[in-house]
Amino acid sequence: MSEASLRKIIEEVVKSYYAVNSEASPKMCTPLPMEIPSIDSDAIPDITKTTIESYFAVPFAENKDAYLNYKKSTPARVGIWRAGPRYTTETLLRFRADHAIAQDAVFTNVAEDFASNKGWVEVQTVIKEKDEYLTRPDLGRILDEHAVSTLKLNYSTPPKVLVYVSDGLSSIAVETNAYDTFKSIEMGLKAKGISVAQPFFLRYGRVPAMDHVSEIVGSEVTVVLIGERPGLATGESMSCYMIYRGKVGNNESLRTVVSNIHRNGTPAVEAGAYIADIIKRMLDEKKSGVDLKL
């Protein structure tokens, strides 16, 4: 059946409907005004403003305080109520909003001027753009030629401790936390008489890129502050991976990690102070990962 004949049938049906049901004009519908009315941004509440731990939708709860107390211990979606067997509209919207935050964290690039604003050099892996980064994890661990030569030039004397920042799977995580954590690590190590090399930013980096970095720079301890794969609880969580004398192809078990660095986990500055202690231990004991008993 052609499109034209299909249209004709629909018109017939609609016409007959109006003929039977009302004396309304046979005009099908009024066109929408082209201009979309502006909406006051305050008129729409930001549903992500309340933490999921304090979101509570059970009507007529026997003991709301007790329930909220239990909820403090988990970001899981409990006490969200339902409409029949389904989510309520607000719960569904909240779920989609949190999911959107996670998606944004992965797909957004770290700002162009993020590194330069902090006086850090920016280099890149062999990956050219975001889609390639997400589909080729194997390439996210290799620095491109320009990066290799830049690092060789900038760190001509191998530093004892090198801390660098990489986007990983959450841009917002490093934009929010990396600076504070780095400064705190630096402060902690300085108090122990250990100097830290100037950091740099590696775009499109995966965790094992730190092994390549270690080989290029020759640092004794290499530390990367990298965005974690976001979940529904937060998109801002950052991890810190550390390795003693890293080499390309070494076992994952050689890495020491501190994860969950974000506002509602371990705050950035506090994590940095703790990481400084671990780095000192790694230098003293000359090992990292599962060999290093913390």
Place this chain on the structure above:
Amino acid sequence: MEQILKSVGIDIGTTTTQMVLCAIKIENFAQSWTVPSVRIVDKTLLYKSDIYFTPLKDAQTIDVVAIKKIILDAYQKAKLSPGEVDTGAVIITGEAARKENAQEIITLLSGLAGNFVVTTAGPDLEGILAGKGSGACAHSESHACTVMNVDVGGGTTNIAVFNNGDAVESACFDIGGRLIQLDVNQKITYISSKMKLLIETLGANLIVGKHADLLELKKITDTMASAIVSIAKGNYEDPIANLLITNHGLKEKFKLKGLFFSGGIADCMIEKKASIFEYGDIGVLLGKSLTQALISSELPVLIANETIRATVIGAGIHTTSISGSTINYDSGVLPLKNIPVVKLSFEEEKNSGRTRIEAIKKRLNWVVHEGVKPLIAFSITGSSHYGFDALQLLAEDIIKGLNQVVESDQPIIISVEHDMAKALGLSLRRNLSKEKPVICIDSIRVDNGDYIDIGMPIADGQVLPVIIKTLLFGY
């Protein structure tokens, strides 16, 4: 990784003296990929002593030698020496605290009760410890409600109100079983000064040296019982209840979901075979009066886990807490005892520069007077929102505000509610000479008027034991 702390509780009350020994188990919950998280996981009672009558030399003096013997005997029976005890509390409660040589006892017992044992007396803390020991506090937490614990002892009745596991208010009244004492012939041998006032108010016929009429005594105990009921019902205007206030009453009115009774009199509330004057006082009578008054009161009375031992168990098990696990300290100056808290309000903390420094100085001057050693714990709320630069500014302002402490020979002691002490400690040190001791701990909630003790490091030095001695609630 787990560690056991041995904790002692010694309670010297108006009527009885008791001791308990407890084990506090701490464990690091951290996974290999997270920062350390040391927590108290279990508290168990190892030993409880017999209940002794508090030995008195005369009405005004406690028999120090006899107390010492009781405690040493208890240690021996528990197969433990005082040196093996890590923490705990010795408290002198009720009328005993008002005896002339209470301070002497405290000094003697600190030597007998391990290196880091709190010695204290104070009706507010007592009431809270009793409520924790009786199980009232735990009930308010597990049922997410507000409960009141009424610890009726020989000399005083200590009241504490708990909401959701937090002590929210406390009060103390001169209501107790031994405020009037009698000999075997029912002749009155002692009437406390507050009781004389009450007798006068009620026009009861009770005089020291004279035979006491049961009905006259019952007038007194019935009045005491109805005062307690008034307080539990939130009727704070009751003139008798007001007359019997020791230091202060309650302020806020609560909707109670539970009313617990502990202390020696709680045992007398339950039907017992004991004759009315078995103990030579009005205790049994008071217990009976209370039961009667409660039956008609419709108050939600609940059964306490512990009655006469509530306070001593509270002292032994519930005094010690631990700091957060990422902290910064010099162990050389530890342990530190009886440090008054100076708390900056969160509004003042959110300011910056001059305003904040002045606020700190003002707060400090409330506690530290001229010519006194400025040993204080400076407390702030903190926040997980501090970035590195903001933290540096905060550290600088604290150092400037605490200038008086910086220039003295006292350590800089900081306690923060939010998890940020390690970074704050490092930031403070940048502004201080290397020799200046700094102790910066977090996950501790204190307020102006509190005192804290900080013990030797535990769990491989990751955490410090802290005893918070809450003295007042906003009075």
